[in-house]
Amino acid sequence: MARMAVQFELEDLSMRPDPEPLLTEMIHEAAYRENTVGLHRFCPAENIAKIDRDVLHSYLRNYYTPDRMVLAGVGIEHDHLVECARKYLLGARPAWGSGAAVDVDRSVAQYTGGVVKLERDMSKVSLGPAPFPELTHIMIGLESCSFLEADFIPFAVLNMMMGGGGSFSAGGPGKGMFTRLYLNVLNRHHWMYNATAYHHSYEDTGLLCIHASADPRQVREMVEIITKEFILMGGTVDVVELERAKTQLMSMLMMNLEARPVIFEDVGRQVLATRSRKLPHELCALIRDVRPEDIRRVASKMLRGKPAVAALGDLSDLPSYEHIQAALSSRDGRLPRTYRLFR
Secondary structure, three states: OOOHHHHHHHHHHHHHHHHHHHHHHHHHHOOOOOHHHOOOOOOOOHHHHHOOOOHEEEEEEEEOHHHHHOOOOOOOHHHHHHHHHHHHHHOOOOOEEEEEEOOOOOOOOOOOOOOEEEEEOOOOOOOOOOOOOOOOOOEEEEOOOOOOOOOHHHHHHHHHHHOOEEEEOOOOOOOOOOOHHHHHOOOOOOEEEEEEEEEEEOOOOOOEEEEEEEOOOHHHHHHHHHHHOOOOOOOOOHHHHHHHHHHHHHHHHHHOOOHHHHHHHHHHHHHHHHHOOOHHHHHHHHHHHOHHHHHHHHHHHHHHOOEEHHHHHHHOOOOOHHHHHHHHHHHOOOOOOOOOOOO
């Protein structure tokens, strides 16, 4: 039943009109070629039949060990939680046996940069009678930093400052409308369907990327608009837009931490990742301390690296990887001009 469920989810992934999960997989594959977070997150179809009871038990034996676990509780007295841990966890024998871990992968992420392309007919992705426009999706990313580094907070503010969304944004009118990708991209170029910034951060690396989608005939122009936005990150930062981004980030953080399940997950994740937990007011103080020069510094450092590119759809007009790299190394983000004798 589990194999059937995985098979169904893989088929669903390739058919759904929202390509974001697939593009996220592709941009990681491009950025970390054949290592750590660049390896497949979704199970390749040919591997489904190979995963049996022994493989699962071997995985659990290696990775479900006490030194890799955090027991978190919200709304419970500490002593009572410790008592429950002693009663239900100590001395319990797991289903996969009590053998020692032997094959633990401790690889550190190696950023490589690169391009991953998937040519696909996107003209028939509509789920109903109303036609869905044929779009080409591009994601361009650059290496940022891990969540253990001090620059993680400036990168989080930069990501919020870029913002963006679809041309039809959820959440009501005015949500994020003053972010750069709305003001500079979606408001100025009516043919752009989407422009959104994402920041993925891990223990040993990070990736800041922009996802954009438009008609296949305007792919080159779309790529140039995104490369220009990357270059502008290292330019002048307006104090008003920075304060707005910081306020938005703090309000999002506080609003999320109103729900107990989120607090519980936050405690577990922070302790597992950093061995301690920063309280919301400490995180807000770090966010408030971010200055325009911090944004310029982290953006300039990021722009010195090689880009990662993921492309999905009709890619006949996609600029070459070398041209995208040249645009991100230039002063204005323009793609090198190409001349054709015959069109």
